[in-house]
Structure formats: structure tokens, C-alpha cells
Amino acid sequence: MKQNFNLRTVNVTRYILPLREGGSLPALADADDGFKYVLKFRGAGQREKALISEFLGGEIAGILGLRIPELVFANLDPAFGRSEGDEEIQDLLKGSQGLNLALHFLSGAINYDPLAMSIDPLLASKIVWLDMLITNVDRTFRNTNMLMWNRDLWLIDHGAAFLFHHSWTNWEKSATATFPIIKNHVLLPQATELEEVNSEFKKILSPEIFKDLVSTLPEDWLLAGRDSDDVEELRKVYTDFLSLRLSNSDQFTKEAQDARKALI
Structure with a gap:
């Protein structure tokens, strides 16, 4: 569908x-x-x-x-x-x-403070898995990019994700490459349920979903980087990057688990 x-x-x-x-x-x-x-x-x-x-x-x-x-x-x-x-x-x-x-705008929201606020291990694992998928470098102790609002945790600021599109070459290699910066993730110490999350999220996401999502990106945004003058080619690269990344989720899940073990 x-x-x-x-x-x-x-x-x-x-x-x-x-x-x-x-x-x-x-x-x-x-x-x-x-x-x-x-x-x-x-x-x-x-x-x-x-x-x-x-x-x-x-x-x-x-x-x-x-x-x-x-x-x-x-x-x-x-x-x-x-x-x-x-x-x-x-x-x-x-x-x-x-x-x-x-x-x-979430009026009255406060920044997530890892020293004062505890997060459920399952939720922490979901967020770590997401950031591995999209290669998000920015959910660290320095920039947690999470808000507490109405007693719930909300995610913001994903503008530093998808590192590959700043150079554009060898995007296939980027999709399967390791992501060692995950060791700096603010929620990694609590992310004890990564294997369970990996199994669940692989059933939710699919190449078809990625294709539908990427198809709604504004054409002028895609063309502005001047990586190609073929907008459909650009859409396909984003779709294929995410699809290939998802197909390698077992590997990046293990990488996150190994990084977590090194911390504790």
C-alpha cells in the first residue's frame, strides 16, 4: 500500500x-x-x-x-x-x-538532560537504531537533540544525518560502511534492546516505503545541490541508500551492541 x-x-x-x-x-x-x-x-x-x-x-x-x-x-x-x-x-x-x-513548536518543552532524566531501555534502543540507519552524527551528550514535553521524549534536529549526500560519491559504500561515531550516542549506554528493535523495525520499513517517502521531497531541494540534473536519479539514490542500509541492519545493530559493550 x-x-x-x-x-x-x-x-x-x-x-x-x-x-x-x-x-x-x-x-x-x-x-x-x-x-x-x-x-x-x-x-x-x-x-x-x-x-x-x-x-x-x-x-x-x-x-x-x-x-x-x-x-x-x-x-x-x-x-x-x-x-x-x-x-x-x-x-x-x-x-x-x-x-x-x-x-x-512545543511550547514549554525542556532539553533532555541525560544526567537527570532516565529513558526506558527499549525506547533508547529504538532511537539508537534509527540514528544508525540514517547515519545521524548529532545525538550526543553535547547535542542531545531531544526534548521532554508532556512527560514524553520527542526527537528533533535530524539535519546532520545522511552524511553521504555531502560528497555523493561512493554512496553504496557509505550505505554499508561502519558508523564508529555511534560510540558517542547519548542513549547508547541504555540501549540494551537493540536486537529486539532490529527485528521489529525490519518488519515495518521497506524499500517501497522509502520510495514513497523520497517521492515527496521537493524537486528544487534535490536539484539545489547540483549533484545531478536528473531529479529521478537523485530520488533513486536516496531510496537505494536507505534500502541498502536497511538490508545491512543486522551488521549495524551488532556494531552498536559492540560499541555499547565497550562503554560498560
């Missing part, structure tokens, strides 16, 4: 403030649906590739039953931000006209 991954599209109506703790300078913004969002800009940092990673990582997390704030496409009008006084922010807004990505 074909999956529906079409996100809602909102129009940004007000830039509220920059969230300067993020390296790509995201912002809190209002949209025309009446909600507040954390806006990720296509003109920032790793540009559209960070948005692609954010989209794919967040949507896969949702498929696997993990909590993520709702993702929406966020349209930025060319006239938006002309009155912004900060030149850095004004340049960012000018460079981000068109379709961006935003996450629903």
Missing part, C-alpha cells in the same frame, strides 16, 4: 526570534494556520541538504512510532524580512525564499 507523506504547507507570517543555540540559525516564527513553528531555512548552513535530512529523518522516526513534532513545508514570501534590522538574519531570509521546512 502506498504511504502518504504529503506534508501540510503553511505560509510564514512573522519572524519572532532567532534560536541561536542552533548552528544553522533556525528561528521561531508564526504561520498563517495560527501555530508557532521552529523554522529551518534553506539558505542556512548545509542549505537544502539539511532540510532533506530533517525531512527524511523525522518522517522515518514517525513511521517507527517515535515522537517528533509535526513537520510542515513553510513558504517564505520574497517580501518577507525586508524590515529586519539584523543584516545576518536579513541575508538568511533573502536566501531562503520559497519552500522551507518547519517543526511545530
Whole structure:
């Protein structure tokens, strides 16, 4: 059955403030649906590739039953931000006209503190497995990229995943390569149920799901990296990368288990 991954599209109506703790300078913004969002800009940092990673990582997390704030496409009008006084922010807004990505703002959420908050081993294992699948380098003690909201753990910030697409060559090798940085994962010490999670998640995900998901990526995001002028070729690489990564999940699960054993 074909999956529906079409996100809602909102129009940004007000830039509220920059969230300067993020390296790509995201912002809190209002949209025309009446909600507040954390806006990720296509003109920032790793540009559209960070948005692609954010989209794919967040949507896969949702498929696997993990909590993520709702993702929406966020349209930025060319006239938006002309009155912004900060030149850095004004340049960012000018460079981000068109379709961006935003996450629903979780008002009152607090950053996950690994020293003060305990996480169920099964949930920890699910998150570690996800980050192995998408090669996410950023869920560390330094950047936990998780929030506690309404007593539940929510995942945010997947823009640093999918390392392969920053060089694009030898993506097949990247899909089956080891991921030693997993030793720095903030939840690895608690991830005692990786084998169980691997068995469960292999039954949920499939190449067909990845194909449906990748098919909804905006064409201009894909073409912006200039890795190819054939958008279908680009979609196929993302689909095949994820499919090959999934087919090697037994190997990366063992790698995570071995890294965990080395810690304890």
C-alpha cells in the first residue's frame, strides 16, 4: 500500500526570534494556520541538504512510532524580512525564499538532560537504531537533540544525518560502511534492546516505503545541490541508500551492541 507523506504547507507570517543555540540559525516564527513553528531555512548552513535530512529523518522516526513534532513545508514570501534590522538574519531570509521546512513548536518543552532524566531501555534502543540507519552524527551528550514535553521524549534536529549526500560519491559504500561515531550516542549506554528493535523495525520499513517517502521531497531541494540534473536519479539514490542500509541492519545493530559493550 502506498504511504502518504504529503506534508501540510503553511505560509510564514512573522519572524519572532532567532534560536541561536542552533548552528544553522533556525528561528521561531508564526504561520498563517495560527501555530508557532521552529523554522529551518534553506539558505542556512548545509542549505537544502539539511532540510532533506530533517525531512527524511523525522518522517522515518514517525513511521517507527517515535515522537517528533509535526513537520510542515513553510513558504517564505520574497517580501518577507525586508524590515529586519539584523543584516545576518536579513541575508538568511533573502536566501531562503520559497519552500522551507518547519517543526511545530512545543511550547514549554525542556532539553533532555541525560544526567537527570532516565529513558526506558527499549525506547533508547529504538532511537539508537534509527540514528544508525540514517547515519545521524548529532545525538550526543553535547547535542542531545531531544526534548521532554508532556512527560514524553520527542526527537528533533535530524539535519546532520545522511552524511553521504555531502560528497555523493561512493554512496553504496557509505550505505554499508561502519558508523564508529555511534560510540558517542547519548542513549547508547541504555540501549540494551537493540536486537529486539532490529527485528521489529525490519518488519515495518521497506524499500517501497522509502520510495514513497523520497517521492515527496521537493524537486528544487534535490536539484539545489547540483549533484545531478536528473531529479529521478537523485530520488533513486536516496531510496537505494536507505534500502541498502536497511538490508545491512543486522551488521549495524551488532556494531552498536559492540560499541555499547565497550562503554560498560
